[in-house]
Amino acid sequence: MQAYNFCTPTAVYFGKGKINVLPEVIKKHGTRVLLVYGGGSIKKQGIYQKIHELLADCQIYELQGVEPNPRITSVRDGAQMCKDHNIEVILAAGGGSVLDCAKAIAAGAKYDGDPWDLVLDNSLVKDALPLCTILTLSATGSEFDWGAVISNLETNEKLALISDHLFPAASILDPSYTYSVSAYQTAAGGCDIMSHIFEQYFVLGSSIVNDGLCESIVRSVMINTKKALEKPDDEQARSELMWASSLACNGICSLGNTPSPWVCHAIEHELSGYYDITHGIGLAILTPRFMRYSLNDSTVKRFANFAVRVMDVTPNDDLYSVANEGIDRLFAFYEEIGVPMHLKDVGIDDKHFEAMAEHAIKFAPLDMAIRPLDKDDVVAILKDCL
Amino acid sequence: MQAYNFCTPTAVYFGKGKINVLPEVIKKHGTRVLLVYGGGSIKKQGIYQKIHELLADCQIYELQGVEPNPRITSVRDGAQMCKDHNIEVILAAGGGSVLDCAKAIAAGAKYDGDPWDLVLDNSLVKDALPLCTILTLSATGSEFDWGAVISNLETNEKLALISDHLFPAASILDPSYTYSVSAYQTAAGGCDIMSHIFEQYFVLGSSIVNDGLCESIVRSVMINTKKALEKPDDEQARSELMWASSLACNGICSLGNTPSPWVCHAIEHELSGYYDITHGIGLAILTPRFMRYSLNDSTVKRFANFAVRVMDVTPNDDLYSVANEGIDRLFAFYEEIGVPMHLKDVGIDDKHFEAMAEHAIKFAPLDMAIRPLDKDDVVAILKDCL
Numbered sequence: 001m002q003a004y005n006f007c008t009p010t011a012v013y014f015g016k017g018k019i020n021v022l023p024e025v026i027k028k029h030g031t032r033v034l035l036v037y038g039g040g041s042i043k044k045q046g047i048y049q050k051i052h053e054l055l056a057d058c059q060i061y062e063l064q065g066v067e068p069n070p071r072i073t074s075v076r077d078g079a080q081m082c083k084d085h086n087i088e089v090i091l092a093a094g095g096g097s098v099l100d101c102a103k104a105i106a107a108g109a110k111y112d113g114d115p116w117d118l119v120l121d122n123s124l125v126k127d128a129l130p131l132c133t134i135l136t137l138s139a140t141g142s143e144f145d146w147g148a149v150i151s152n153l154e155t156n157e158k159l160a161l162i163s164d165h166l167f168p169a170a171s172i173l174d175p176s177y178t179y180s181v182s183a184y185q186t187a188a189g190g191c192d193i194m195s196h197i198f199e200q201y202f203v204l205g206s207s208i209v210n211d212g213l214c215e216s217i218v219r220s221v222m223i224n225t226k227k228a229l230e231k232p233d234d235e236q237a238r239s240e241l242m243w244a245s246s247l248a249c250n251g252i253c254s255l256g257n258t259p260s261p262w263v264c265h266a267i268e269h270e271l272s273g274y275y276d277i278t279h280g281i282g283l284a285i286l287t288p289r290f291m292r293y294s295l296n297d298s299t300v301k302r303f304a305n306f307a308v309r310v311m312d313v314t315p316n317d318d319l320y321s322v323a324n325e326g327i328d329r330l331f332a333f334y335e336e337i338g339v340p341m342h343l344k345d346v347g348i349d350d351k352h353f354e355a356m357a358e359h360a361i362k363f364a365p366l367d368m369a370i371r372p373l374d375k376d377d378v379v380a381i382l383k384d385c386l
Numbered sequence: 387m388q389a390y391n392f393c394t395p396t397a398v399y400f401g402k403g404k405i406n407v408l409p410e411v412i413k414k415h416g417t418r419v420l421l422v423y424g425g426g427s428i429k430k431q432g433i434y435q436k437i438h439e440l441l442a443d444c445q446i447y448e449l450q451g452v453e454p455n456p457r458i459t460s461v462r463d464g465a466q467m468c469k470d471h472n473i474e475v476i477l478a479a480g481g482g483s484v485l486d487c488a489k490a491i492a493a494g495a496k497y498d499g500d501p502w503d504l505v506l507d508n509s510l511v512k513d514a515l516p517l518c519t520i521l522t523l524s525a526t527g528s529e530f531d532w533g534a535v536i537s538n539l540e541t542n543e544k545l546a547l548i549s550d551h552l553f554p555a556a557s558i559l560d561p562s563y564t565y566s567v568s569a570y571q572t573a574a575g576g577c578d579i580m581s582h583i584f585e586q587y588f589v590l591g592s593s594i595v596n597d598g599l600c601e602s603i604v605r606s607v608m609i610n611t612k613k614a615l616e617k618p619d620d621e622q623a624r625s626e627l628m629w630a631s632s633l634a635c636n637g638i639c640s641l642g643n644t645p646s647p648w649v650c651h652a653i654e655h656e657l658s659g660y661y662d663i664t665h666g667i668g669l670a671i672l673t674p675r676f677m678r679y680s681l682n683d684s685t686v687k688r689f690a691n692f693a694v695r696v697m698d699v700t701p702n703d704d705l706y707s708v709a710n711e712g713i714d715r716l717f718a719f720y721e722e723i724g725v726p727m728h729l730k731d732v733g734i735d736d737k738h739f740e741a742m743a744e745h746a747i748k749f750a751p752l753d754m755a756i757r758p759l760d761k762d763d764v765v766a767i768l769k770d771c772l
Binding site: 001002003004005006007008009010011012013014015016017018175207208209211212213215216217219220223224235236239240243244247252255256 | 387388389390391392393394395396397398399400401402403404561593594595597598599601602603605606609610621622625626629630633638641642
């Protein structure tokens with residue numbers, strides 16, 4: 001195992017009705033609150049009303065309308081509001097995009113310049129406002145990690161903002177808030193969680209515990225995504241998906257593993273940077289092609305292990321056939337849950353592939369992937385996805 | 387899944403040479419340090435000297451000679467030293483006993499009365515000194531959790547002290563510090579880690595992720611304990627054992643599971659409370675007997691799953707035979723790594739069984755076990771161990 005540092009100071013409050021801890025967790029930090037949310041689904045669900053009821057004696061300012069693939073423009077607006085109104089604590093209620101936007105706002109509020117500087121150079125983040133979250137979509141894991149992904153549509157860039165200062169202080173995880181998530185977003189969320197695991201799992205150096213944790217998270221997400229699609233208010237399924245989301249992106253699944261450059265995320269951020277597609281869908285399209293492209297004599301054993309342990313492929317001596325069968329089954333799973341599995345299905349052609357590949361290798365060390373990748377490799381994977 | 391709250395604020399520094407972070411993690415809290423350690427093995431390994439070198443500009447007071455199954459008398463001494471010398475931060479270097487003692491000292495230093503009061507009523511812990519740890523034995527998980535176990539030889543009591551205030555602020559986990567651990571203590575440590583998992587895993591309500599994590603920890607400990615016994619400086623094996631130890635007792639393996647009263651720990655604390663035996667050995671002796679005693683129509687499926695998934699028993703329709711085969715293999719594993727598997731082997735007869743059983747059910751809700759247990763059941767399990 002390799003050396004690592006690890007600390008997740010976020011306090012998780014998991015279960016139905018846990019929103020009632022809100023006064024306690026917010027007022028620890030102050031009473032001047034910026035509430036950050038998206039398109040209004042929290043109003044339909046009564047979460048918005050409940051927040052105002054529970055925090056009746058706080059001064060609540062609101063930033064609403066945060067986009068999927070949250071934009072730097074929203075971050076700028078939010079950071080400015082924090083400065084204008086002496087905000088003491090941020091409350092984000094929504095899915096990963098809302099939480100990511102709120103994290104960038106929390107950092108931007110403590111920074112004198114343009115928040116986009118922080119995205120381009122994460123080391124500039126020296127402090128952040130405390131952040132509490134209420135999760136309404138199981139997908140990104142933002143509720144339990146130290147990262148955010150912010151898009152800049154002017155420059156077609158979608159980049160990560162990562163800093164120890166960005167762990168939420170508290171995250172309220174009530175699985176019943178995800179019962180009304182659409183089938184499409186439920187599927188996309190499952191794909192996102194699975195991808196977080198794949199990015200950490202497809203490496204050459206790991207441990208028995210990390211592998212077991214990763215494999216059981218993927219198994220759980222596959223089983224429970226199907227259950228949640230069949231019965232949207234399946235409490236056990238929604239619960240397992242929510243906690244899987246939190247564990248999958250927090251680093252705990254790969255502590256001590258050899259490093260991974262998160263290949264599919266790096267490439268997907270190009271796709272959604274240019275085309276604003278749903279993140280989890282882009283990841284699902286890319287993953288089987290990335291796996292197939294990465295198969296070689298050094299890596300085939302790892303992919304074959306995955307096929308046997310997670311996709312229930314019967315082991316045999318022909319590791320390539322085992323690995324390929326695992327990839328086929330994964331592809332079939334994505335189709336089964338309704339993911340459009342070709343880029344052309346989501347309106348993307350090969351026009352920007354060269355530029356995307358160039359940008360991807362600039363921002364992620366793809367030469368450290370399980371099969372090292374250069375620009376031409378990235379273009380080839382993208383073409384396989386058409 | 388059931389509701390839960392979860393937060394582990396401990397910062398982990400894992401890997402060879404990580405002791406070099408010591409000045410940074412200690413001086414965050416102050417420069418008046420109480421160093422707590424055991425019998426002097428940290429001197430043989432050079433850890434003691436390294437601490438003094440790294441903290442040359444701190445004022446270091448020392449409490450040495452902490453016992454296995456740490457005693458309230460040491461806790462009292464340490465708490466008094468903290469008060470006398472205005473200690474700002476405690477540094478514990480050793481195995482779980484040293485860490486547990488230091489936790490109780492940290493709480494005792496902030497309490498006006500006798501520290502034993504805190505053990506008898508954990509709710510009296512309102513504050514504690516910050517604690518940093520350097521681990522030298524993979525076993526208890528104290529380096530990454532909020533509990534301690536303290537013995538009172540005057541009253542034959544060994545009881546848990548649990549409080550959110552007792553998470554270490556930082557834990558330095560250098561697997562190379564465990565290379566010199568004796569075969570017997572390596573085996574006992576492995577048994578302890580496995581037991582922490584069993585206590586959480588043998589319940590009727592769980593999740594796919596929790597089960598996968600628990601199963602892979604047990605698998606890892608079984609494989610890596612044998613490797614470490616064969617080759618004490620096997621870096622990968624010692625690393626996997628060390629991180630398994632931290633994960634196994636931190637609660638993360640059973641979040642949302644139905645509750646468990648930690649049956650074997652409750653009974654083992656009676657054994658070592660009376661006889662001062664090695665904790666992991668007592669647990670190994672008890673575990674297969676507890677499992678066999680708990681087999682019934684409600685529980686057999688759970689034990690059969692364990693047999694198949696962890697002990698590689700071939701599944702068949704006769705769940706009892708599958709479950710029993712799994713228990714037999716676990717028993718054989720304990721014997722293989724050198725654990726004396728009968729109480730008489732460690733000098734214990736049935737003299738105090740009645741009193742032990744009475745005390746065990748008084749302090750742990752054993753009626754909530756996977757097979758609910760009363761006093762007579764505990765006596766029966768103890769007799770099976772003779």
